[in-house]
Amino acid sequence: MRKIALNLLLAALLPVLSAPLSATAADDQLQMKIEQLSKEVELLKGQVKKVDDKSLGRWLTIGGDYRFRVDSLRGETVPYSNAIGTMQNLVGGFTVGPNAVAGLTTGANATIANPSAAAFIMQGKSGTLFTPAQFDTILGKYMPSAMYNGFITNIMPALGGMTPAQVTGYLQANALTAQQSSILSTLTNKGIMNTVMSMMTPANQTAFASMPPAYQQAAMVMAMQGFLGAPSGNLASKPAEKPRNETLYTNKFGLDLNAKATQNVTAHAKLNMYKTFGSQSDSAVNSGYFADRVGVFDGTIGHVPSEGLLNVDRAFATWSNILDQPLWFSVGRRPSTNGAPSNLRMNTERPGNGGTPALLVDYAFDGMTVGYAPDIEALPGAYTKLCYGRGFDSGIQTSGNSIKDTDMLGLAIIPVDTDPLRIWLQWNRGFEIFDFPVMNNTLFGNTAPAVNLGSIDWYGAGAMTTIKRFGPGTLNFFADFGLSVTHPNNNVSANAGFQGLMSGEFFAQDFAPKDRTGWATYAGVRYDLPSKTRIGFEFNHGSKYWITFAPSADDIWTSKVGTRGNVYEPYIIQELDLKPISSHLSKVFFKIGYQYYDFDYTGSNNWVGAPVKISSIQQSDLLLMAPMKKAYDIYATFEVKF
Amino acid sequence: MKKTISLIMFVCTVALLTFSFTLNASAEELKMVGTVTKIELAADGNSAIALLKDTKTGVEVTILVSDELTLDKFKDKRIVVDDEIRCKYDNESGKNVSKIFKKTAGC
Numbered sequence: 001m002r003k004i005a006l007n008l009l010l011a012a013l014l015p016v017l018s019a020p021l022s023a024t025a026a027d028d029q030l031q032m033k034i035e036q037l038s039k040e041v042e043l044l045k046g047q048v049k050k051v052d053d054k055s056l057g058r059w060l061t062i063g064g065d066y067r068f069r070v071d072s073l074r075g076e077t078v079p080y081s082n083a084i085g086t087m088q089n090l091v092g093g094f095t096v097g098p099n100a101v102a103g104l105t106t107g108a109n110a111t112i113a114n115p116s117a118a119a120f121i122m123q124g125k126s127g128t129l130f131t132p133a134q135f136d137t138i139l140g141k142y143m144p145s146a147m148y149n150g151f152i153t154n155i156m157p158a159l160g161g162m163t164p165a166q167v168t169g170y171l172q173a174n175a176l177t178a179q180q181s182s183i184l185s186t187l188t189n190k191g192i193m194n195t196v197m198s199m200m201t202p203a204n205q206t207a208f209a210s211m212p213p214a215y216q217q218a219a220m221v222m223a224m225q226g227f228l229g230a231p232s233g234n235l236a237s238k239p240a241e242k243p244r245n246e247t248l249y250t251n252k253f254g255l256d257l258n259a260k261a262t263q264n265v266t267a268h269a270k271l272n273m274y275k276t277f278g279s280q281s282d283s284a285v286n287s288g289y290f291a292d293r294v295g296v297f298d299g300t301i302g303h304v305p306s307e308g309l310l311n312v313d314r315a316f317a318t319w320s321n322i323l324d325q326p327l328w329f330s331v332g333r334r335p336s337t338n339g340a341p342s343n344l345r346m347n348t349e350r351p352g353n354g355g356t357p358a359l360l361v362d363y364a365f366d367g368m369t370v371g372y373a374p375d376i377e378a379l380p381g382a383y384t385k386l387c388y389g390r391g392f393d394s395g396i397q398t399s400g401n402s403i404k405d406t407d408m409l410g411l412a413i414i415p416v417d418t419d420p421l422r423i424w425l426q427w428n429r430g431f432e433i434f435d436f437p438v439m440n441n442t443l444f445g446n447t448a449p450a451v452n453l454g455s456i457d458w459y460g461a462g463a464m465t466t467i468k469r470f471g472p473g474t475l476n477f478f479a480d481f482g483l484s485v486t487h488p489n490n491n492v493s494a495n496a497g498f499q500g501l502m503s504g505e506f507f508a509q510d511f512a513p514k515d516r517t518g519w520a521t522y523a524g525v526r527y528d529l530p531s532k533t534r535i536g537f538e539f540n541h542g543s544k545y546w547i548t549f550a551p552s553a554d555d556i557w558t559s560k561v562g563t564r565g566n567v568y569e570p571y572i573i574q575e576l577d578l579k580p581i582s583s584h585l586s587k588v589f590f591k592i593g594y595q596y597y598d599f600d601y602t603g604s605n606n607w608v609g610a611p612v613k614i615s616s617i618q619q620s621d622l623l624l625m626a627p628m629k630k631a632y633d634i635y636a637t638f639e640v641k642f
Numbered sequence: 643m644k645k646t647i648s649l650i651m652f653v654c655t656v657a658l659l660t661f662s663f664t665l666n667a668s669a670e671e672l673k674m675v676g677t678v679t680k681i682e683l684a685a686d687g688n689s690a691i692a693l694l695k696d697t698k699t700g701v702e703v704t705i706l707v708s709d710e711l712t713l714d715k716f717k718d719k720r721i722v723v724d725d726e727i728r729c730k731y732d733n734e735s736g737k738n739v740s741k742i743f744k745k746t747a748g749c
Contacts, residue, residue: 058724264697318748320746320747320748321675321746326728326746326747328748328749330748330749335749352745352749353747353748353749354749369749373728373747375673375728375730377730377741380711380742380744383747418711419714420711468714584722
C-alpha cells in the first residue's frame with residue numbers, strides 16, 4: 001500500500017519536478033531559433049544589400065535629350081568670283097577649244113610637252129577636286145604654255161603697235177586689283193613667268209627685255225587680264241545673292257549613360273543623332289558659305305545635322321580621388337563641347353568640371369585630362385586641369401606621307417566655381433594645324449589634310465554669375481574674352497590655292513606670312529522669371545584675325561563665336577511646369593530665338609587664308625566660298641531633357 | 643595681351659597650389675569622401691542634415707550643412723542621394739559642421 005502511495009506521489013511530482021527542466025529546454029530551443037532567425041535576417045539583409053548595391057539604379061544613370069528645331073535662314077552675299085569655278089574654266093580652256101594646250105608641245109626655245117586632256121583626267125582622283133599631280137600640270141605646264149601662246153600671238157604684237165601714251169592709258173584703264181597683283185607676284189615667285197620667258201626665242205627675249213618698264217608692266221597686265229580679267233571669260237563671277245531656306249526642320253536625340261564601374265572609376269557615354277527632316281545627308285546645312293559648314297568631320301558629328309545614326313559623341317572613363325586626393329584622370333572622347341557659358345542659351349546645367357570655354361573650343365576631341373580640385377574654402381569650387389586632344393592622326397609615316405598629327409594642349413584654371421561667380425582662365429595650343437579636315441562630298445569634293453600650316457595659341461578669360469532674388473527672378477550674366485595668335489610656317493595649301501595659316505588669298509600666296517593676333521568678346525544676360533520663363537540676349541564680336549575652334553557650336557549658319565564681325569542673339573525660353581519623372585533635372589521647354597550675323601571680314605571659322613574686308617571685295621576677286629555680308633536665323637525649338 | 647593673360651594664369655596656378663598646400667598643412671578639419679544616403683532640409687530652409695556613407699569604411703557620418711551655396715544645390719536637386727561627395731567638416735560641440743561639401747571632381 002505504502003509502495004503504491006509512494007509511486008503515486010512520485011508520478012504526481014515528476015511532471016512538477018520536470019517542468020522547469022522542460023521549460024529551460026524550450027527557452028534554449030527558442031533562443032536557438034531566434035538566433036538562427038536573426039542570422040537568416042542578417043543574411044537576407046546582406047543579400048538585399050548586395051542586390052540593392054548591384055541594382056541598375058545604383059551604378060547606372062541613363063539620361064538624354066530630344067529636340068525638334070525649325071530654322072528660317074536668310075543671308076546676303078556680295079559679288080565675287082568663285083575660285084573653284086574659275087579654276088575649272090581655266091582648265092577647260094587649257095584642255096579644250098581654240099586656246100587649248102593639252103597634248104601639244106609648246107615653246108620656241110625651251111619647250112613644254114603638255115599632257116593630253118585624257119592624261120590630265122587620269123591624274124585625278126574620284127571625289128577630289130584637283131590632285132597634287134593635276135596642280136603640278138596646271139602650274140608647271142598648261143599655264144606657262146597658255147601664257148606663252150598669249151604673249152606670242154596677242155600681247156607682243158599688240159604692244160608693238162602701241163605708243164607710250166597708249167600704254168599709259170591702257171595701264172590706267174586696266175589696273176590690276178590687289179588680288180590680281182598678288183596672283184601675278186605669286187606666279188612670278190613660283191617661276192612661271194621665267195618659264196614663259198625661257199620659251200621665247202632669244203630674239204623675243206631680248207626684245208622683251210629692252211622694252212620700257214611701262215611696256216613690260218603692260219605685258220604682264222595683259223597676261224593677267226587675259227587669264228583672270230573680266231573679259232577673259234574664265235572668271236566664274238557670282239552676283240550678290242540672298243540665299244534662304246525658309247524652313248529647315250531638324251531632329252536631335254542624345255542618350256547619356258553614366259556607369260559607376262568601381263570605387264572611384266566611372267565610365268560615361270553620350271550617343272548623338274542629329275538629322276535634317278527628309279534627308280540623310282548634311283547638304284541642307286553645309287552649303288559652303290563657311291569653313292565649319294562645308295562638311296561634317298570627326299568632332300562635329302552629332303553636332304551638325306547630317307544623318308539618322310546614333311554616333312558616339314562622348315565615351316570616356318574617369319578615375320577620381322587618386323591617392324585620396326581631389327585629383328582625377330580621364331581619357332576618351334571628351335566632353336569638350338557645349339562649355340560655359342553656352343549652358344545659358346541651351347538651358348542646360350552648368351558643365352561642372354567638364355567642358356572648355358565655348359568661345360575657344362566647341363569640338364568633340366579624343367583626348368585626356370588630368371585635373372586637380374583643391375579643397376580651399378576661400379576659393380570654393382576651384383580646380384585646374386591639363387587637357388590634351390588629338391585632332392587628326394596622320395597614320396603611318398612613309399615617304400609618301402609626311403603630314404604630321406594634329407594635337408591640342410590646354411590648361412584651364414577655374415579659381416572659383418560657384419553660382420554667384422564662376423571665373424575661368426584658359427590657354428590652348430593647336431599643334432601642326434592641317435589645311436582641310438577629312439570630309440566627304442563637300443563643296444571641294446572629298447577632302448583630307450594635305451599639309452601642316454603651323455600652330456595656333458589661344459588665351460581666354462571670362463566670368464559668369466547668377467544673382468538670385470534679383471527682382472522677382474534670377475539674373476544670370478557672363479562676359480568672356482578670347483585671343484588667338486597664329487604662328488604660320490611657310491607651308492601653303494595647294495588645295496586652297498596656296499593659302500597658308502591666316503595668310504594669302506586664292507593663288508596669291510603670302511611668301512612672308514606673319515603671326516596674326518585676333519581677339520573676340522562674348523557677353524550675355526539671361527533673366528529667369530518665377531513663371532519658368534527665361535529671357536536672354538547674347539552678343540559677340542570677333543576681330544579681323546580672330547579664329548576659334550568651335551565648329552560643333554549649336555548654330556546653323558556658322559559657329560557664331562567664330563564670327564569676324566558682330567552677332568546678336570535674343571531668345572526666350574518657356575519651361576513647362578511639369579513634375580519631373582525620369583530624373584530630378586528632367587524638363588520640357590520651348591525656345592524661340594533670333595540670330596543676326598553682321599560680318600566684317602571673310603573667313604569666319606576658317607584658319608586658311610587671310611581675311612578680306614567684306615566691303616572691299618571686288619567682282620573679280622577669287623574666293624573659295626561665297627562671302628556672306630549678313631545672315632539671319634529665326635529659330636524655334638521643342639526640347640525634352642530626361 | 644597674351645603675356646598678360648599668361649602671367650595671370652601662372653600667378654593663379656601658383657596661388658592655387660600655394661593655397662592648397664598651406665591650408666592643407668595647417669588645417670585639422672576632418673575630411674571624407676562619401677555617398678549621400680539622406681538629405682533632410684530644415685523647415686526654414688536655412689540648414690540641412692546630410693548623411694554621408696564613407697566610401698572606404700562604410701561608416702555613416704551626419705553632416706550639418708548651413709552654407710547657402712550647398713543648400714541651393716540641395717534645393718535644386720543638383721546634389722541628391724547617391725551622389726559622391728568630398729566633404730571637409732569641423733566637429734563643433736558634437737556636431738559635424740560642413741566647411742566644404744562638393745561633388746567629387748572629375749571629368
